[in-house]
Amino acid sequence: MARRVLIADGIATNRIAFKAALAAARYEVTAVASAAEAVAELALGRDDLAIVDGGLADLDASGLTRLLAARPHATPPCLVAVDDDSTDIRASWIERGAAGVLLRPVDRPWLLTHLRALLRAREAYAELSRQVATAARMGFAESPATFERAPVMAVVANDRAAAGRVRRGLDTRLGARLEALTPDQILGGSESTGRRDLVVLADEGEDSLWLLSELRSHPGLKRAAILVENAADDGPRGTRALDLGANALLRRDAGPRERAAIIRRALAQKLELDRLVHQLDANLRMAARDHLTGLYNRRYAMQHLADLAGRTRADGRGYGVIIADVDHFKRVNDRLGHAAGDAILAEVAARLQSNLRGHDMVARIGGEEFLIALPDTTPAQALIAAERLREAISSRPIYAAGEAQRITVSLGIACSSDASPDMALQIADAALYSAKAAGRDCTRLGEAPRPLHPAAAPAAIAAASLRG
Incomplete structure (x- = not known):
């Protein structure tokens, strides 16, 4: 079955352009002209993703922004298309729940890259949710215990100036500190000592993409949220980063507010996944686990x-x-x-x-x-x-x-x-x-x-x- 994408845009030519680009990539597209229609469509639960015009007149009145701000994974991820590319505009949309912000005119490969990344994250969450549901059907479900802990985050760069640029102004906004590490330091940790909830890769060039691949196979980091800093005009590198498993891109020209908003969103999604894993393990530890290996039985x-x-x-x-x-x-x-x-x-x-x-x-x-x-x-x-x-x-x-x-x-x-x-x-x-x-x-x-x-x-x- 094709993945379903909802387009909400008040301009007919924009809807047609999006629909043509996505249909060619085998997406099934529903296009509406208002935020109210988008809310009604999302209520049907059929859509995997949404692309919304940030200039829709009824956006706030429709309640669509309240849907976007729901708990991570509660609604399909939404990309917002805008005409103003300022860091404050981008930050405001991320703070309101958007999964990403795209500048018009939207480049088709850039759009499809973002959709692939969002679908991977959505499917990973859905699969864990289904495993929890499987346990419930087998009679193993228990009331989920409280799962709270302080997040552990790091900025990784060979260049101390690059790490400082990312960290500047974030400690007070995030309420948590990003530790500065070199690639050797983060790769040298064991599964327990090297565990991080979120990692920002701040080096330029291909080295950070090589490091991204290494982190995705590291026992303590494979489930971490990984953000890659990327220049606004380097679309090919950003595309490779997302396709290699980056959770999001962090624009090099982003201000502290935008950087904090993107980090908070990625961290919230990661901790929500951890909550599911914790719940699943608690439910199944005795009834569905092999006593010797700890694997499922x-x-x-x-x-x-x-x-x-x-x-x-x-x-x-x-x-x-x-x-x-x-x-x-x-x-x-x-x-x-x-x-x-x-x-x-x-x-x-x-x-x-x-x-x-x-x-x-x-x-x-x-x-x-x-x-x-x-x-x-x-x-x-x-x-x-x-x-x-x-x-x-x-x-x-x-x-x-x-x-x-x-x-x-x-x-x-x-x-x-x-x-x-x-x-x-x-x-x-x-x-x-x-x-x-x-x-x-x-x-x-x-x-x-x-x-x-x-x-x-x-x-x-x-x-x-x-x-x-």
Whole structure:
């Protein structure tokens, strides 16, 4: 199903231009001429995003600005198109709840880049919300505990002057301090000591984009809100930053008010995601978690996979399933003992978890077997994810029984937009068997099986269930 975008603009030619640009990118567009009509459309709950003319005459009277100022993620993110590019104008819209401000005439690639970034953030939140709902349907929901803590934020730059420029005037506006760090300092922290809620990358050039990619794979920073400072006239670099996973851009000419507004919004969204993760973990810690690894258990994984497959069939987007199996694990247990085997499984689980997106799901479904569910994923993306997981396990030894052990995994992948959970698991299982037959420590992408003659089915099912 195409993503739905609401256009609210009082000028017909503007609505036509937006609609043409978005329809060409396969968005489904609804266009209205007033803020009142926009409020009525948003109430239907069909839209994923909104683009609003900042000059609509009935904007405040309609209540649209009150909708924008609602709790993060409560309404679809909204981009506001304006004719005045001053920092105070931009700041005022961010303070009123806009996800971003675009200067007319709006460049089409620039617009589409912002939409992609906003959709990724919205989908990540929606996926976590669905996981909380899955727990509720399984009877594991509890009243959410209060989740409050002081945010930890940093400005990262090699140049102290660049860090000072970003920090200037922010301490009093934010009520919290942004620590100044170098790239080496922030990358050198462990998962616990290096954790940050929000990071601003203030260096110019490509170095900060390289650092952005590194931070997105850092265990303590992969869920941080990351802002990239960018020159107003450097659209290509801003586009790359957003596509690499930046939550927002911070214009280099932004005043303290605008910088503070953007940071507050990004931080609020990040903490809202943390609240969901905290609630989900509290609900499922005992009932749906594997006691050894802390991952989800088989019962939760099967329910989650059924929900994911149902959503995928409804909206037409693909999902991926990966089955990962530790190679020769029985030999490891026999040689080192079960305590060492347990330690190895716990470390494998930790590496799998730390190399996935925040809204992916990983579960332990058997002794040495793990299931990974990837929402909104193509076969190419699933292959990349599986290879990243394989390398995360094999690239560094795991220490157990007082010595370094080289542990590898084999992975089988299924990726589809219409396969049932049972079929996806059969495809991934057969692909895993193929990976083991190919020598282990490799990845294979499965294909949907051709219809079998009834007499051949038992033999095929038996072959697909073999383990090396």
